[in-house]
Amino acid sequence: MTVDLIVLGSGEAAQSVAYPCAEAGWSVTVVDSDPFGGTCSLRGCDPKKVLVGVSELVDWTRRMEGKGISSSVPTLVWPDMIRFKHTFVDGVPASNEESFTEAGIRAIQGRAHFVGLASLRVGDETLVGRNVVIAAGARHAPLGIPGEEYLTTSTEFLDLKQLPRRVVFVGAPQCRSSTAATGRWSDSTPISSLNSSRPHVISASMYACARPSPRSRSAATN
Numbered sequence: 701m702t703v704d705l706i707v708l709g710s711g712e713a714a715q716s717v718a719y720p721c722a723e724a725g726w727s728v729t730v731v732d733s734d735p736f737g738g739t740c741s742l743r744g745c746d747p748k749k750v751l752v753g754v755s756e757l758v759d760w761t762r763r764m765e766g767k768g769i770s771s772s773v774p775t776l777v778w779p780d781m782i783r784f785k786h787t788f789v790d791g792v793p794a795s796n797e798e799s800f801t802e803a804g805i806r807a808i809q810g811r812a813h814f815v816g817l818a819s820l821r822v823g824d825e826t827l828v829g830r831n832v833v834i835a836a837g838a839r840h841a842p843l844g845i846p847g848e849e850y851l852t853t854s855t856e857f858l859d860l861k862q863l864p865r866r867v868v869f870v871g872a873p874q875c876r877s878s879t880a881a882t883g884r885w886s887d888s889t890p891i892s893s894l895n896s897s898r899p900h901v902i903s904a905s906m907y908a909c910a911r912p913s914p915r916s917r918s919a920a921t922n
C-alpha cells in the first residue's frame with residue numbers, strides 16, 4: 701500500500717510532521733516499535749519533571765528551615781513518586797493512538813526497517829511512502845568504560861521501584877537534571893570516584909551521543 705507519508709517514530713519530531721501533513725490532506729502512516737508517544741512524554745521530559753518538581757520542593761524546604769520555615773522537613777517517598785508518574789504516563793500511548801485515529805493517521809505498532817528507498821517492512825506488511833520521515837529518536841549508547849555492567853539507563857532509572865542508597869550519575873544533562881536532585885537526599889558519588897567506589901547504580905542517559913538534530917534526521921524521498 702502506498703501512502704503520501706510514512707513517519708518512523710511517534711514522538712515529538714514525528715508528530716510535528718504527521719499532523720500537519722494529515723491536515724493538509726495527505727495519507728499518513730506512523731510506525732513505532734515502542735508505545736506511541738515517544739521519549740519525551742513516556743520516558744523523558746515529562747516523567748523527569750515530576751521527579752524534579754517533588755525533589756526541589758523538599759530541597760527548598762530543607763534549605764529554608766530556620767530561615768522562615770519551621771515545620772518538620774518533608775521526606776521523599778520514591779515509590780509514591782513513581783506511582784504518581786505512572787498516573788499521567790500510562791495513558792499516553794492510548795491517547796496518542798486515539799489522536800492519530802481522529803486525525804486520520806494510521807498508527808502501526810512494530811519495528812520498521814527499510815527494504816527499499818521508500819519502502820519499509822513492518823512485521824508482515826510492506827509500506828511504501830511517497831515521502832518517508834525518519835523521526836526515530838536516539839537510543840542509549842554503550843560507553844565502553846570499566847564498570848559499565850553496573851549502568852542503568854535513564855529509562856530504567858525513571859521506573860526504579862526503590863531509590864538506591866548511593867547513586868553515581870553519568871551522562872547528558874537531561875538525565876542529570878532528572879536525577880541530580882536525588883543526590884540531595886541520597887549519598888551521591890561524583891563520577892571521578894568511579895574506580896575507587898563500587899556504585900549501586902550508574903544512571904546514564906546517553907541520548908546526546910551521535911544524536912543528529914531533528915532537522916538533519918528527517919529524510920524525505922520522492
Ligand SMILES: Cc1cc2nc3c(=O)[nH]c(=O)nc-3n(C[C@H](O)[C@H](O)[C@H](O)COP(=O)(O)OP(=O)(O)OC[C@H]3O[C@@H](n4cnc5c(N)ncnc54)[C@H](O)[C@@H]3O)c2cc1C
Nearest residue numbers: 709711712713732733734738739740744745812836837874
Ligand atoms: C530522561 C530524559 C529527560 C529529558 N528531558 C528533556 C527536557 O526536559 N526537555 C527537552 O527538551 N528534552 C528532554 N529530553 C530529550 C527529549 O525527550 C528528546 O529530545 C525527544 O523526546 C526526542 O524526540 P523524537 O521525536 O526525536 O524521538 P523519540 O521521542 O525518541 O521517538 C522516536 C521513536 O521512534 C521509535 N523507533 C526508533 N526506531 C524505530 C524503528 N526502526 N521502527 C519503529 N519505531 C522506531 C522509538 O521506539 C521511539 O518511540 C529528555 C530525554 C531523556 C531521556
